Amino acid sequence: MESENAEKLNLFKYSKRVILKDIVGRDDGGAGLLGRRVVIGGWVKSSREIKKDPPSMVDTDAVGPKDASCVELMQSRIPFLRSILKVLGGGDHRIRDKLDSVTPKPPQPSISVLQISDGSCVRTLQVAVDSALASPSQIMPTGTSILAKGILQQPYLPGKHVVELKVEQLLHVGIVDPDSRYPLSRKRLPLEMLRDRSHIRPRTTTVASITRINNALTQATHTFFQNHGFLYVQVPIITSLDTGGFSKKFQVTTLFNKETVQGQNIVDNTAGVSLDNIKASIKEKNRLVEELKRSESNKEALVAAVQDLRKTNELVAQLEAREKAKSETSLRTEKLNFSEDFFSRPAYLTVSGRLHLESYACALGNVYTFGPRFQAEESEYSKRLLAEMWMVELEMAFSELEDAMDCAGDLLKYMCKWISDHCPDDQKFLSKRIDQTLVDRLQSIVSGSFEKITYAEAVEILKQVPGKKFEAKPEYGFTLTEEHESYLADEFYKRPVIIYNQPKEIKPFYVRLNDDGKTVAAFDVILPKVGAVIRGSQNEERFDWLSPRMKELGLTNREYEWYLDLRRQGTVKHSGFSVALDSLVLYATGLNDIKDVVPFPRIYGNGNH
């Protein structure tokens, strides 16, 4: 019976279940909740079956644990599973009644011991289901969902868990269709093997932790800015602005709509992958196989990779034939005139929100925004860049370069501290699984200082590195490459580096010219391991400097009249910066590739889902 004077246990209001974090995430591991009756829901992460002695059903008679391979289990019971698939597909709350009448009792009584996760924390809840309630073959496969009512008790068999849910009633079971090749039934698949399966990734403990850390970083950002009195402002995603040609842009159009281009032969290659991409993908997979062969630590993954590769090769042959057949087909779009486009002009996906933010800063003081920014760079194999990345951007009126650099440093410290404070379990898990230096690396930002050097100093250091050959020779006047930046943060200073006062030629037109007439008030914050996470500047507030600079660069003044107005009408000094939040997630999780930390990464040649 449920004890009346038990501790309060929160119910998640909108699904009437207890969130697992409130049980296993407690300091006592749930011990204080023994005897409580709860409803929980989640997905099976792993499982085993414990046989009982046939005639006796008493709890103490267990034969002992026996690890059950899910794949074996599935294969042996496919015909049986098929027959109950329809019933389970219904996912009805009355499922247990139906099961009782349809399911034949399993030959030997047993208990299925499931490790259940609901995504609220790293730890799982151990759940014991008697075979009288559901056949082990239904509920044991990894990925199965259950919604169950039961009583929290001491585990049936002693182990590392403090409590176990003894299920009294299965309210819902969502089985894993054995034909659907559930990828996570192979254990410990490398994350890159899951990149085409964005929808399943969050069921891995690693991606779940990444998501919780991403959530925490987002929350830390809002809290930091609200605490400092910044106002959140929406800046537009679709824009007519061309920000000085520093990035390749996506165009937004409705000209392809069938109504507009009537009678035209639109080649809609819905197969979705071009020959070139497939070829590139093979190259990447070959590399992976080689790597796996060398390590030899993970045979199962190797076999899977080889199978994948074979399938890709088949695909290529098919595609090659189709591409050939298609090469004559073409689209002729008559009268593709942007005055007929949705916005009556060419429109783009925004590369940066800072110019728009300025107009709000020049009225409301301190403002920030958080949104997606886009770059149509065709760099397929970057581990740090995506076509769509989320940026935090801010702008402060009455503020100069030094202020923006201070703010950037404080923000980074605040975010790293927040992760330490709010995600200790995720940190612990990722340190163990992914990157042992993780906790130290975060702590070094919280309590350490940033190295601050001018661009000129940075170039001098890079030029004088003994015995190191950079792919691009460091030279004053050229943008520092990823390799240059990494060298400074990872090897030379071994800590975060702020590089400022770049030559005007390598920064956007709106950055404020320094008194030397050559450099501008820009800065980049480079972190070890992930590179530049913040780029910022004090922007030019002087009309008489900005206007000629724009003419020099051929920026049509008409399009930028509003931007110049801000200088004509009560101009103020102002500075700000952009934070690549996705890069910070990379930093805070220890992963190596940004494609593994962003839920649905958009890269050249691949915008699936």
Next chain:
Amino acid sequence: MESENAEKLNLFKYSKRVILKDIVGRDDGGAGLLGRRVVIGGWVKSSREIKKDPPSMVDTDAVGPKDASCVELMQSRIPFLRSILKVLGGGDHRIRDKLDSVTPKPPQPSISVLQISDGSCVRTLQVAVDSALASPSQIMPTGTSILAKGILQQPYLPGKHVVELKVEQLLHVGIVDPDSRYPLSRKRLPLEMLRDRSHIRPRTTTVASITRINNALTQATHTFFQNHGFLYVQVPIITSLDTGGFSKKFQVTTLFNKETVQGQNIVDNTAGVSLDNIKASIKEKNRLVEELKRSESNKEALVAAVQDLRKTNELVAQLEAREKAKSETSLRTEKLNFSEDFFSRPAYLTVSGRLHLESYACALGNVYTFGPRFQAEESEYSKRLLAEMWMVELEMAFSELEDAMDCAGDLLKYMCKWISDHCPDDQKFLSKRIDQTLVDRLQSIVSGSFEKITYAEAVEILKQVPGKKFEAKPEYGFTLTEEHESYLADEFYKRPVIIYNQPKEIKPFYVRLNDDGKTVAAFDVILPKVGAVIRGSQNEERFDWLSPRMKELGLTNREYEWYLDLRRQGTVKHSGFSVALDSLVLYATGLNDIKDVVPFPRIYGNGNH
């Protein structure tokens, strides 16, 4: 001298100034800060000049206030202003020294009394600048920015202000160029006159208040979800998904890039406005003029509108000629093949993030997101819809329709309560200026209940309205129009209405079929005045129902395999909804047109800035 035991006064760390809210936003209006020396920054909202008696300069000798029309002032001093423009354009901290040497002393000593706003609150700080520091003509025009150091003292002349900053040093002045037609120098311009000047709008008290309320609503949203244990998840903006053809979509492409379509003649109509749009704009302006004529309350605005109209007419003539000349030019894009596009397939701007969110809910339980959603609807004059709108979306595992409706109601109550608690001054101001019913309307959501009716009941009510003719006849099986929804919330129930269980034909394919086989588990929340702000549903978790439904609608399964996987691999019941945040801002501010509450609204034919 600054008193040492004075109350603590926060400095905004990144610009070394005191935020005005911390002075005039205090309960005592700033009285407790008398005698403190501070630096403040902001923009002039209004001003007047007080003459001193020529020989005597003592404080008590004021002749009395005299209202100065800024426009008059400007006109009389243009030559003088020109000469100092260059100096002021520099905006140097040493400006005062320069001013002292360049500026001739004004003929008669006076004090400029400025009302300064820095966007942190509705109230302004009164600032007194002696003409010995700066000529009134420089600093008095509305929109001028100043950064000033001074001492907080009792006002020079008694009035409604408790404190006044007596300026000791002007650190920066950003003048308003008299040639730049600063629009806010005409007082009380209707907001619709400012729609083409998005960059100046936030300097009006109304738009500043809207921004603060938008900020508060965003913050309330994050707080609500974090308090309930939801995880924030990024869903993609660019997607290959076609969500069942319920909305017109924008396509994202790089095919127009010069490199791709080499040698082609791209007609880039950078003039940006088509003939049709201009014509539409004239129609709208004519309407405005008529309205203004009828009211006759605002002569200045009327004159301005007529001038604008005349200019538009000229533009038309020019455009007409140009369009004619252009009509033969055309673009021939050879081989426009989507396999050559950036993502090797057609890609779109997302209409809804809920499908993507599902894959995270089906692993992590309760998730939410906040991002832009896009619809390429060519409805030019909607007051409630934009091509780009920000949505809050959430998805909950183990959750049903009823749960989602409960959550929607709680969220709305929480948001309205948050506004009441956090923005009392903005509420007061907007009640006075825009909509007297505002405070009651918010309170009615906080403490009132929502009417909950089925779609079938809604249609019955609408059919039986006596003496009311709807533009579209209400009929079972058709989507309710804006007019229908408004009638139910504004006139029939006079409070928020939730309409649920719509026929399956008028809702997306993924909504869960009810047991009657005809309706689906969807719901809409309709608020008085602004219409539908939330649309939600319990989504179909049963593979055997979803898959045939998708085939029925011709949705290629290949593209949706991942979505079906979620049903094959541990499916759970789940529900969620989308909140149109911009519509809530409309509700919480009392404005009538969504174009006035979104910083840079994107509408058909207009994507400026």
